[in-house]
Amino acid sequence: MKNKATTADAYKLMHDGALALARAERQGIRVDLKYCERKKKHLNRKIERHQKELKHTKLYKLWERIYGAKTNIYSNHQLARLLYKTMKIEPRKLTPTGEGSTDEDALRQIDLPGVQLILNVRKLTKVRDTYLSAFTRDQHDGYIHPSFDLHTVRTYRSSSANPNFQNIPKRDKESMRICRRALLPRPGHMLLEADFAALEVMISACYHKDPVMLQYLKDKDADMHSDMAKQIFMLDDLDRSAPTHNKLRTAAKNGFVFPQFYGDYYGNNAASLAEWAELNYGRWGDGKKGVILPDGQTISAHLSSRGIKSFQKFEDHIKSVEDDFWGRRFKVYNNWRDKWVSKYRRSGRLQMLTGFVCSGALRRNEIINYPIQGTAFHCLLFTFIELDRIAIQEQWESKLIGQIHDSILLDVAPEELKHVEATLKNIVKKTLPAAWDWIIVPLEIDVDSYEVDGPWIAA
């Protein structure tokens, strides 16, 4: 659009989006019901075995002495009292209300027989009760119909419910396989997933127009996360094909770059990076544990040789990396953040490039994140609407069946695969940038297809 987007433009996108998403809801996603029932029984047996083993531990016996017939291993309240009151263990972490936390991170630091069994049971019941049971409970004639709402989220993103299609396990490979094995294409079809590449970072650049960031996004050989890994871990070069170097790149990406973009700070980053890179700051530099560099040295020993001999020193170093990140490397982005926040505080409203408006009492990080998160999703929504329009017009056998913020899931007839893919790429490369002239970055959409008649698991 030539002129600045208005709330009328936002309204039209929301309205067209609601219609396209309603069609996806009606189509639904095929569920392997027999598999779900079989797997739930299998999980029941596994959970029972863990519970039986747990009952033989001292931990459980003490638990029963205190709670008697009320003893419930699924009660975190009971567990917190047991560990932090009765056994007087010092809580490693507190919940928002100030109670001792019993989340995975806190429990993993407690070396007691039985604690690991509780974590095992939690993971298996999560998969059984939140996913497999939801699929069988919410299905009709072998299809689930997750709802996709556009009116529930403060940033004007979407939400999904009944069941939530936007939080099915992916990172944990075991949980991923168990849950995604249950979701199938229609007979003779294949699932296809199309993801925007680094969409939120791309959209942030449309707001702040930082030249250094724009260069990273336009130059296919440039890699922000590798550069940050080199700086954070004091490496002269980084070879992404070397597994340990790649691990450090992932550490930089998930432990520093993304959290910084969301408004986090060096204090949390240092702890998170230490986890990701397995820094042994308890026995700093003893060269026995942690990520091993290609030259055989541990990352901790390497940092130690560069003067980072304690966790405190590491944190100081990360502070200087942060100062450099915003003060030198991405200083235009940083100036935009300050200007954007002060503009919001003057006017009481923020207007997205897509015309959506947010107002109310917002904190600094919210003011900065909302436009990026919302606008990124609107690129997905535009693509979804346009693809759906073409699918109707050309009477495709292939169907749009779901959406996860920056990706679309389709149920595709194999003979239409190439055409669907080409249509998607054309929308993202041509239609979308022509419709919204504020898009000043090369948007890309990556397409992954799964086996014919196969579940939602990468081959």
Added chain:
DNA sequence: GGAACTCGCCAC
């Protein structure tokens, strides 16, 4: 007996 809360945990 149900609403509202807390906690933990899954996704982007």
Added chain:
DNA sequence: AAACGTGGCGAGTTCC
């Protein structure tokens, strides 16, 4: 100066 953005949902617990 302060310090991680957005959701949904299951289970336990508390309140009315």
